[in-house]
Amino acid sequence: MSEPAPLIRLTGIGRTFQVGDQPVHALVDVDERIGAGEHVAIMGPSGSGKSTLLNILGCLDRPTAGSYRLEGREVAQLDDGELTRVRRHKIGFVFQFFHLVPRLTAVDNVALPMVFDGVPRAERRRRAEQALMAVGLGPRLHHRPDELSGGERQRVALARATIMQPAILLADEPTGNLDSASGRAVLDLLDRMRAGGLTLVVVTHDPKVAQRADRILLLVDGRIVRRASADGITEVLAMLTENDA
Amino acid sequence: MRGVDLLGFALRGLSGHGLRTGLSLLGVTIGVAAVVVLTAMGDGARLYVVDQFASLGTNLVIIVPGRTDTTGIPGFGGIPHDLTLADAAAVDRQVRQAVRVAPISMGTDEVAFGERRRQVAIVGTTPSYLEVRQLEVARGRFLPVGELDRGAPVAVLGRKVARELFPGIEPIGQVVRVGGWRMRVIGVMAAMGTKLGLDFDEVVIVPVATGMKMLNRSSLFRVVVQVGSAADVPPARAAIRELIRQRHGEEDVTVITQDAVLTTFAGILTALTLALTAIAAVSLTVAGIGIMNVMLVAVSERTREVGLLKALGVARGQILLVFLAEAALISTAGGLLGLAAGWAVVGTLVGLYPQFPASPPTWAMAAALGVSLGVGLLFGWLPARRATRLDPVAALTGR
Numbered sequence: 001m002s003e004p005a006p007l008i009r010l011t012g013i014g015r016t017f018q019v020g021d022q023p024v025h026a027l028v029d030v031d032e033r034i035g036a037g038e039h040v041a042i043m044g045p046s047g048s049g050k051s052t053l054l055n056i057l058g059c060l061d062r063p064t065a066g067s068y069r070l071e072g073r074e075v076a077q078l079d080d081g082e083l084t085r086v087r088r089h090k091i092g093f094v095f096q097f098f099h100l101v102p103r104l105t106a107v108d109n110v111a112l113p114m115v116f117d118g119v120p121r122a123e124r125r126r127r128a129e130q131a132l133m134a135v136g137l138g139p140r141l142h143h144r145p146d147e148l149s150g151g152e153r154q155r156v157a158l159a160r161a162t163i164m165q166p167a168i169l170l171a172d173e174p175t176g177n178l179d180s181a182s183g184r185a186v187l188d189l190l191d192r193m194r195a196g197g198l199t200l201v202v203v204t205h206d207p208k209v210a211q212r213a214d215r216i217l218l219l220v221d222g223r224i225v226r227r228a229s230a231d232g233i234t235e236v237l238a239m240l241t242e243n244d245a
Numbered sequence: 246m247r248g249v250d251l252l253g254f255a256l257r258g259l260s261g262h263g264l265r266t267g268l269s270l271l272g273v274t275i276g277v278a279a280v281v282v283l284t285a286m287g288d289g290a291r292l293y294v295v296d297q298f299a300s301l302g303t304n305l306v307i308i309v310p311g312r313t314d315t316t317g318i319p320g321f322g323g324i325p326h327d328l329t330l331a332d333a334a335a336v337d338r339q340v341r342q343a344v345r346v347a348p349i350s351m352g353t354d355e356v357a358f359g360e361r362r363r364q365v366a367i368v369g370t371t372p373s374y375l376e377v378r379q380l381e382v383a384r385g386r387f388l389p390v391g392e393l394d395r396g397a398p399v400a401v402l403g404r405k406v407a408r409e410l411f412p413g414i415e416p417i418g419q420v421v422r423v424g425g426w427r428m429r430v431i432g433v434m435a436a437m438g439t440k441l442g443l444d445f446d447e448v449v450i451v452p453v454a455t456g457m458k459m460l461n462r463s464s465l466f467r468v469v470v471q472v473g474s475a476a477d478v479p480p481a482r483a484a485i486r487e488l489i490r491q492r493h494g495e496e497d498v499t500v501i502t503q504d505a506v507l508t509t510f511a512g513i514l515t516a517l518t519l520a521l522t523a524i525a526a527v528s529l530t531v532a533g534i535g536i537m538n539v540m541l542v543a544v545s546e547r548t549r550e551v552g553l554l555k556a557l558g559v560a561r562g563q564i565l566l567v568f569l570a571e572a573a574l575i576s577t578a579g580g581l582l583g584l585a586a587g588w589a590v591v592g593t594l595v596g597l598y599p600q601f602p603a604s605p606p607t608w609a610m611a612a613a614l615g616v617s618l619g620v621g622l623l624f625g626w627l628p629a630r631r632a633t634r635l636d637p638v639a640a641l642t643g644r
Contacts, residue, residue, distance in 0.1 A: 099553045
């Protein structure tokens with residue numbers, strides 16, 4: 001009997017950008033499976049293709065080669081509308097720079113995905129408030145982003161990314177712009193969400209972030225050069241330093 | 246996505262940039278207000294003229310001596326016959342449709358009472374004139390009914406003439422000199438104002454035969470014929486032409502109907518209104534380009550937001566709707582403000598010049614609103630489509 005299809009299955013993924021007449025290979029022949037509920041960290045030097053890989057996983061970008069199956073479905077075969085629905089219902093995004101809408105309050109930012117999904121106002125409000133209380137922002141519901149600290153903003157972003165109850169949360173340097181205390185609070189939240197069954201893929205430079213993952217992928221020049229468990233982080237870090245030098 | 250939410254989101258998008266939104270709103274407002282004010286003025290001018298004609302009396306056929314086209318052999322003929330009192334009497338007798346016939350003799354002369362003298366228009370006519378021209382007598386009476394060719398030495402004074410010549414004195418019963426003639430004042434006109442260029446407050450009205458002698462005229466200035474109804478106008482016109490042709494041996498008069506003149510004027514003024522509308526439409530188009538500019542800036546400024554919306558799983562159509570809704574909000578709000586502003590301007594104008602019946606035609610207001618909304622959507626379309634086509638990855642990094 002074959003094992004059930006993994007949540008994410010990448011086979012021979014390549015992504016080539018055209019910069020002038022020069023083709024730039026951001027990803028080359030990436031194979032990877034990520035199971036439901038896993039927590040995977042992607043590390044690598046700048047320009048190694050980490051963010052490109054994350055964008056492809058999030059269906060924001062399309063690979064130029066290979067196959068990406070999400071829940072057994074070939075993403076390349078989905079039309080624009082289906083991709084939109086996948087992004088809306090299956091995937092949550094968290095960014096280094098939070099990407100909150102500056103003119104909206106915390107509650108309205110969290111409610112935003114529900115607005116475009118046609119959820120009635122009262123229900124939006126209730127769910128958004130609940131989500132914000134769950135990330136410890138009960139007293140900050142009606143503050144605008146510029147009235148919140150960096151850590152608070154990222155927690156709002158986390159609440160928003162998970163409000164549609166996605167299967168996968170993709171985080172690009174989620175603590176990159178935070179002091180260590182706020183960063184820890186965000187990571188604790190991520191752990192809690194993961195304990196609730198969420199699949200986490202985190203791109204990071206920070207060993208403290210990567211340590212919390214089940215597995216670490218080391219990306220260099222668009223290729224996965226190393227897979228390690230969290231215990232193998234020292235080894236991966238050594239490789240990273242080597243590569244930077 | 247629900248309509249209310251769409252509007253709410255678009256509204257907050259706009260209010261985030263108050264000044265820019267406000268300026269663009271102002272552009273649409275001015276454009277729509279221009280349409281309202283200019284069409285109101287054009288239409289007001291038309292109504293004013295129609296009104297002036299109506300105040301001259303209704304269902305009139307006017308006989309003018311002479312032909313407008315060239316007739317006769319050079320050196321011979323070509324000089325029209327006089328239009329005489331006998332002609333007027335014949336029209337009254339023989340044209341079945343004629344209800345009232347008012348022959349008119351006109352000129353200017355000096356009227357004097359004691360040392361006070363004044364140059365005025367002299368109108369020689371008959372009692373019918375009062376009804377044909379819809380005039381009113383304030384005091385005394387109008388011209389007496391009598392034989393057409395026997396002019397009594399009596400005069401009816403325009404209101405201003407009476408006031409100027411007889412300050413504080415009862416004019417009725419007094420004798421004034423008109424030219425070399427001594428005339429008894431029998432009546433004073435009510436305030437009539439100016440009708441088609443003739444100030445009825447500054448006239449002296451005398452019996453037509455007296456007027457012709459006084460002014461030394463052999464031909465009447467006009468014969469105004471009032472007929473029973475609008476339907477009677479064409480047959481009356483034909484009958485008059487035929488009658489004059491018989492009497493003069495040729496058709497040497499011009500018969501104008503009020504309708505023909507009115508139609509010509511109305512045509513000219515409708516063209517004027519349309520021209521003004523076209524000018525106003527230009528300002529609306531400029532306002533539309535203003536909206537496009539604002540929306541382009543909004544889209545490029547909110548590139549990251551568009552990227553975020555895409556990452557959140559917002560469909561292209563929804564993003565298009567959001568930006569279109571913003572453009573539509575600006576143009577609709579601008580349109581309504583423009584209507585209000587236009588009404589205010591028109592109201593002020595009418596307050597200043599009450600005799601000018603300016604009011605924006607309904608079609609113009611509907612068109613202005615419709616066009617402003619259309620312009621908003623049209624010029625909002627391009628920037629909105631641009632937003633939907635942004636690459637999400639590039640947009641998120643603000644590129």
